[in-house]
Amino acid sequence: MSPRTLPRCSARWAGLVLLLLTTELCVGYRENARTCPPRCTCAGELLDCSRMKKGQTPETIPEWTVQLDLSHNKLQVLRAALFSNLPHLKEIKLNNNDLERIPDFGACALNITTLVLANNRISRIWPDQLQPLLALETLDLSSNNMVDIRADSFPLLPLRNLILNSNRISALEPGCFVNLSSTLQVLRLNRNRLSTIPAxxxxxxxxxxxELSRNRIxxxxxxxxxxxxxxxxxxxxxxxxxxxxxxxxxxxxxxxxxxxxxxxxxxxxxxxxxxxxxxxxxxxxxxxxxxxxxxxxxxxxxxxxxxxxxxxxxxxxxxxxxxxxxxxxxxxxxxxxxxxxxxxxxxxxxxxxxxxxxxxxxxxxxxxxxxxxxxxxxxxx
Missing domain, CATH: 3.80.10.10 (Ribonuclease Inhibitor)
Incomplete structure (x- = not known):
C-alpha cells in the first residue's frame, strides 16, 4: 500500500468501527428499554397503575419494577401470575381496594420490604399470609375491619414499622407482638376501640x-x-x-x-x-x-x-x-x-x-x- 492511500484506508476502518459500535449500542438500548403498560405511568423504578377501571390490573408487570402502585382499583382478588417474574419488586401499594385478605405474591414475596394495604376489608391477620414476606419492614393495615390482634397473628418477621390505625381493635392477646420483638421500632394503634392495655x-x-391516641382508655x-x-x-x-x-x-x-x-x-x-x-x-x-x-x-x-x-x-x-x-x-x-x-x-x-x-x-x-x-x-x- 502506498503512503498516499494509507490515510484514506484508515478513515474507512474508523468509519466501519464507529458503525459497529453504534449498532451494538442501539441493540443494547432496545433490549433494555423500559416499556410502560397501557393506562399506567412510569417514573424511574415506579410503575403507577392506580385508578384503573374497577377490578382491573395490567396484563403484565415489567420485570424492572421496584415500586408498584395498584391503589384505588376496587380490587377484590389479585392474580398470582401477575407477580411471577418480578425479581426487583420491593414496595407495593394496594390501599383503597376491596381486598379481604393479604394477597399471595408468589416468589417475589421474598424481596418485598414495604406493603401498604390501608383502606381495604381485611378482618384478620393470618400468619400463613405473612410468612412468605421474609424481608418485610413496613406493613400498613390502617382502616380495615380488624377487631383484635391474636397471639398467632405475626410470624417471625423483620418488621420495623407496623401501622394499625383506624380499625375496630378492642383486644390485644398476650404475646401478640412477641415475634416482632427484635426489630419493631414504630407501632401505631390510633383510632381503635381499646379500653384497657394489658400489663x-x-x-x-x-x-x-x-401511638395509642383516640381509643377508649x-x-x-x-x-x-x-x-x-x-x-x-x-x-x-x-x-x-x-x-x-x-x-x-x-x-x-x-x-x-x-x-x-x-x-x-x-x-x-x-x-x-x-x-x-x-x-x-x-x-x-x-x-x-x-x-x-x-x-x-x-x-x-x-x-x-x-x-x-x-x-x-x-x-x-x-x-x-x-x-x-x-x-x-x-x-x-x-x-x-x-x-x-x-x-x-x-x-x-x-x-x-x-x-x-x-x-x-x-x-x-x-x-x-x-x-x-x-x-x-x-x-x-
Missing part, C-alpha cells in the same frame, strides 16, 4: 415510637409499659384517661416525649411520673387538672417543655414547678389562675417562654413583689 403487652425492647395500671426500654415517644391523646396509677409509666426511662392532652386527668403527681428520667416534652393540655402535687417533678427534672394550657388550674403555689431548672417553655394559658404565690416561678432559671394568657391574674400580679424577677432568661411573656 406488659408490649415486650418490644427496640420500639421507639408508640380510662385507666393505666402500674407497669403497663414495662419492656419498652428504648421508647422515645408515647402518644395517648384523646382517650378518656382519668387515672394514671403509681408506676404507670415505669420502665420508660429513655422516653423524651409524652402526649396526654385531651384526657380527664385531675392532678399531676410524682407517682405516675416515676422513672421518666429523660423526659423533655410533656403535653397535658385540655385535661381537668386542678392541682400540682408537691414534689411532682422529682423524677423528671430534664423537662424542656411543659404544656398545661386549657386545664382547670386556679392556683400556682410556691413549689408548683420546683426542680424544673432546665425548663425552656411553660404554657399555662386558658386556665382559671387567680392566685400566684410569691416564688412560684423561682428556680426556672432557663425559662424563655411563659404563657399566662386568658387567666384571672390581674389582682394577684399587682399584689406580688416582683413575680417574674427570678426569670433571668425570659424572652417571651
Amino acid at each position: 406488659k403487652i408490649f415486650q418490644l425492647p427496640n420500639l421507639q415510637h408508640l 380510662r385507666k393505666v395500671e402500674g407497669l403497663t409499659f414495662q419492656g419498652l426500654h428504648a421508647l422515645r415517644s408515647l402518644k395517648m391523646q384523646r382517650n378518656a384517661i382519668n387515672r394514671l396509677m403509681d408506676g404507670a409509666l415505669w420502665g420508660l426511662s429513655n422516653m423524651e416525649v409524652l402526649h396526654l392532652d385531651y384526657n380527664n386527668l385531675t392532678e399531676v403527681s410524682k407517682g405516675w411520673l416515676y422513672g421518666l428520667d429523660h423526659l423533655q416534652h410533656l403535653h397535658l393540655a385540655h385535661n381537668a387538672i386542678v392541682r400540682i402535687r408537691p414534689h411532682a417533678w422529682e423524677f423528671c427534672q430534664n423537662l424542656r417543655q411543659l404544656d398545661l394550657a386549657s386545664t382547670h388550674l386556679a392556683r400556682l403555689e410556691e413549689a408548683s414547678f420546683s426542680g424544673l431548672s432546665l425548663l425552656d417553655q411553660l404554657h399555662l394559658g386558658n386556665n382559671r389562675i387567680s392566685f400566684i404565690a410569691d416564688g412560684a416561678f423561682r428556680g426556672l432559671s432557663h425559662l424563655q417562654t411563659l404563657d399566662l394568657q386568658n387567666n384571672e391574674i390581674s389582682w394577684t400580679i399587682e399584689d406580688m413583689n416582683g413575680p417574674f424577677s427570678a426569670l433571668d432568661r425570659l424572652r417571651k411573656l
Whole structure:
C-alpha cells in the first residue's frame, strides 16, 4: 500500500468501527428499554397503575419494577401470575381496594420490604399470609375491619414499622407482638376501640415510637409499659384517661416525649411520673387538672417543655414547678389562675417562654413583689 492511500484506508476502518459500535449500542438500548403498560405511568423504578377501571390490573408487570402502585382499583382478588417474574419488586401499594385478605405474591414475596394495604376489608391477620414476606419492614393495615390482634397473628418477621390505625381493635392477646420483638421500632394503634392495655403487652425492647391516641382508655395500671426500654415517644391523646396509677409509666426511662392532652386527668403527681428520667416534652393540655402535687417533678427534672394550657388550674403555689431548672417553655394559658404565690416561678432559671394568657391574674400580679424577677432568661411573656 502506498503512503498516499494509507490515510484514506484508515478513515474507512474508523468509519466501519464507529458503525459497529453504534449498532451494538442501539441493540443494547432496545433490549433494555423500559416499556410502560397501557393506562399506567412510569417514573424511574415506579410503575403507577392506580385508578384503573374497577377490578382491573395490567396484563403484565415489567420485570424492572421496584415500586408498584395498584391503589384505588376496587380490587377484590389479585392474580398470582401477575407477580411471577418480578425479581426487583420491593414496595407495593394496594390501599383503597376491596381486598379481604393479604394477597399471595408468589416468589417475589421474598424481596418485598414495604406493603401498604390501608383502606381495604381485611378482618384478620393470618400468619400463613405473612410468612412468605421474609424481608418485610413496613406493613400498613390502617382502616380495615380488624377487631383484635391474636397471639398467632405475626410470624417471625423483620418488621420495623407496623401501622394499625383506624380499625375496630378492642383486644390485644398476650404475646401478640412477641415475634416482632427484635426489630419493631414504630407501632401505631390510633383510632381503635381499646379500653384497657394489658400489663406488659408490649415486650418490644427496640420500639421507639408508640401511638395509642383516640381509643377508649380510662385507666393505666402500674407497669403497663414495662419492656419498652428504648421508647422515645408515647402518644395517648384523646382517650378518656382519668387515672394514671403509681408506676404507670415505669420502665420508660429513655422516653423524651409524652402526649396526654385531651384526657380527664385531675392532678399531676410524682407517682405516675416515676422513672421518666429523660423526659423533655410533656403535653397535658385540655385535661381537668386542678392541682400540682408537691414534689411532682422529682423524677423528671430534664423537662424542656411543659404544656398545661386549657386545664382547670386556679392556683400556682410556691413549689408548683420546683426542680424544673432546665425548663425552656411553660404554657399555662386558658386556665382559671387567680392566685400566684410569691416564688412560684423561682428556680426556672432557663425559662424563655411563659404563657399566662386568658387567666384571672390581674389582682394577684399587682399584689406580688416582683413575680417574674427570678426569670433571668425570659424572652417571651
